[in-house]
Amino acid sequence: MGSILKPKIPPLPPVQPAPEPPKAEVSAEEKEAIAQEQAAVERRRKGRQSTILTTPLGIQEDEESQLETLLGK
Numbered sequence: 001m002g003s004i005l006k007p008k009i010p011p012l013p014p015v016q017p018a019p020e021p022p023k024a025e026v027s028a029e030e031k032e033a034i035a036q037e038q039a040a041v042e043r044r045r046k047g048r049q050s051t052i053l054t055t056p057l058g059i060q061e062d063e064e065s066q067l068e069t070l071l072g073k
Contacts, residue, residue, distance in 0.1 A: 026034075
């Protein structure tokens with residue numbers, strides 16, 4: 001009785017293999033340009049993160065590097 005209400009699903013077409021990418025020779029100059037471009041992207045992605053000197057726990061400094069206050073601590 002359950003087969004009356006369910007439509008029949010057609011079979012899926014076979015999967016075609018992906019074509020192989022063309023193998024092109026990359027010169028040393030092109031490799032250098034690609035490396036420079038990737039380095040620039042990494043610098044831009046990093047942004048101002050490298051300038052932040054605090055952590056979620058606050059400023060993390062050694063006791064030696066702290067300046068003496070007027071109260072003598």
